[in-house]
Amino acid sequence: MFRSASIMAVLGLSALPALAADPPKVRYKTVKVGELDVFYREAGPKDAPAVLLLHGFPTSSHMFRNLIPALADKYHVIAPDYPGFGSSSMPPRDKFAYTFDNLAGVIEEFTEKVGLKKYALYVQDYGAPVGYRLASKHPERVTAIVVQNGxxxxxxxxxxxxxxxxxxxxxxxxxxxxxxxxxxxxxxATKWQYTHGAKNVEALSPDAWVHDQSGLDRPGNADVQLDLFLSYGSNPPLYPKWQEYFRKHQPPVLIAWGKNDQIFPPAGAEPYKRDLKTIEFHLLDTGHFALEEEGDTIAKLMRQFFATHVK
Known part of the structure; x- marks a missing residue:
């Protein structure tokens, strides 16, 4: 019987290229936080430095579907869904008050349930008020922050x-x-959040906004979101506290901001420079959901930044 190499030689074929190493496997899990089921995506070695990814409106951990495997060879990456988002519980509004204080409280307990004692934060949109509540309360836990339109x-x-x-x-x-x-x-409006400011709309997968809209179209979810629009008004009074956290604790911060975003324009990115000494600043030519168009760039920036600041 011929060996495969011999057969290939007889047929005049060159050797096949070696197969690429398997990408890190993403695990899809749920943990109880009080009466709530909190869904999360997890990948990477559990003894590696941790990265906590916090999503915005109206999406979920789905927004990190490509970023997670791009980091998970070297980092323990975790991305939860907030209550009322993605695959986490959506309790009735008379059973759970949809406020940013409560979202942050759930995510704080979530981090403790899954054993995150220290972590780098990625915050986008709603992820910023959730993440900054955690960081200002537990500054010793936060190793670095990546800000993407937050x-x-x-x-x-x-x-x-x-x-x-x-x-x-x-x-x-x-x-x-x-x-x-x-x-x-x-x-x-959901589609607009993805397409406005994008360089090349044809390069964007509609799966993203279709996935998000399926969550918004659940009975009662629109009113959940309207409650959170109202609760967002609780965030500006906390800005001085968060800025004091930046000045006092000086977390290393990477800004990777879609500069064409009409919701959170670059005017919100520039002031970080006032309060932070260790800051790497990038305005990317894309919109609100920068990962959809500049995901490879952001992953590269994160890996370079973490190599210096996250051990």
Whole structure:
């Protein structure tokens, strides 16, 4: 019987290229936090430095589906879904108050349940107010922060996008102000968040916004999101506290910001420079969900940054 190499030689074929090493396997898990089931994605060695990825609106850990395996050969990467998002529990609004304080409380307990004692943070959109609550409460746990269109300064919400939301903050019992925000939970708005500011819309997979919209279209979820729009008004009063955390504890920070974002424009990225001494700053030519178009770039920037600052 011929050996395979001999057969190939007879047929005049060159040797086959070696197969690439298998990418890190992502595990899809759920843990109990009180009465809630918190879903999360996890990959990488458990004894490696940890990275906690915190998603924005209206998505879930799904936004990190490509970033996780790009980091998991060297890092223990974990990305949870908040209550009311993705595959985590969505308790009724009369059983669970959808506020940023409560989301942060759930994620804080989640980190303890899964054994994260120290971690680098990745914060985007809603991930910033959740993550900065954790960081300012437990600064000793945070090794570094990656900020991708996540706000901590009034300059970042001074644009026209926020006008109807701020109007709701001023009149929280005004049904018209609340209902004026309901279109933000519809498919057109979800798709717009992904496509606005993108260099090449044809390069974006519609799977992203279709996946997010399936969560928003669950009965009752639109009102969950309207509650969180109102609760976002609790964040600006905390900005001075978060900025003091930056100044006092000086976490190493990597800014990788989609500069064409109309929700959190670059005006919200620039002020980080005022308070941080160890900061690497990049404005990327893309929009709000920068990972969709610049995921490879962001992964490379993170690996380089972590090599110096996360051990």
């Amino acid at each position: 706000n901590a300064y009034t300059e970042g919400i001074a644009n026209d996008f926020w006008t109807p939301i701020k109007a709701y903050w001023k009149e929280p019992n005004n049904k018209e102000k609340r209902e004026a925000l309901r279109p933000f939970t519809k498919l057109e």
